[in-house]
Amino acid sequence: MVKILAFSGSARKNSFNQAVATAAADAARNAGAEVTLVNLGDYPMPIFNEDDEAASGMPDQARAFKELLLSHDAFIIVxxxxxxxxxxxxKNAIDWASRKQSDEKPLEAFRGKTALIMAASAGALGGMRVLVTLRMLLGNIGVNVLANQKAIGKVDTLMNDSGQLTDEKTLSQIAKLVEELATTTQKLK
Ligand SMILES: Cc1cc2nc3c(=O)[nH]c(=O)nc-3n(C[C@H](O)[C@H](O)[C@H](O)COP(=O)(O)O)c2cc1C
Structure with a gap:
């Protein structure tokens, strides 16, 4: 079974992007994957500094997040x-997780993994420009990013009062992307 880790780049309480990550995690479970949904806010880590790393090593929360990446085959990043x-x-979480420890191979948490990337914004473009930079970053550290992606514009109009993504059309588009992630990851395993 494919193991997928889902998270967003926001620790904001009512984050739109975390809501999309939650919906995508549900869709991935429905597609038969084993899914772990986390919030980066639960892994507070200092801004990366090589001097601090040399003095104290990797902080516990950075190590815990890296362990999650290591133990999953694919990522949903919103x-x-x-x-x-x-x-x-x-970026800070990725920088910490990119650091090699003991007998690991370089970039072991990332190389050969698969990722679906999405973005959400109340703006009309849905944050589509971040997908360009995020794709480049992940590609450069060895992640196979799916060609298909999604930027969800005016996301605030697609949610219910409890902050859940409820728009059927968007949910169905996400379900298709997540199925593609599961299938592609299975093929590459
Ligand atoms: C520093 C900063 C810069 C932002 N720049 C953009 C931007 O370039 N494009 C955009 O669509 N929204 C931009 N926004 C608005 C975010 O899309 C909005 O805060 C969004 O709700 C953040 O995601 P979240 O709800 O998951 O926390 C920016 C917000 C902040 C705080």
């Missing part, structure tokens, strides 16, 4: 667009 790129929260 990122806010901050000034046309990814938020520091997401």
């Amino acid at each position: 990122s806010p667009e901050y000034n046309s790129s990814y938020p520091a929260l997401l």
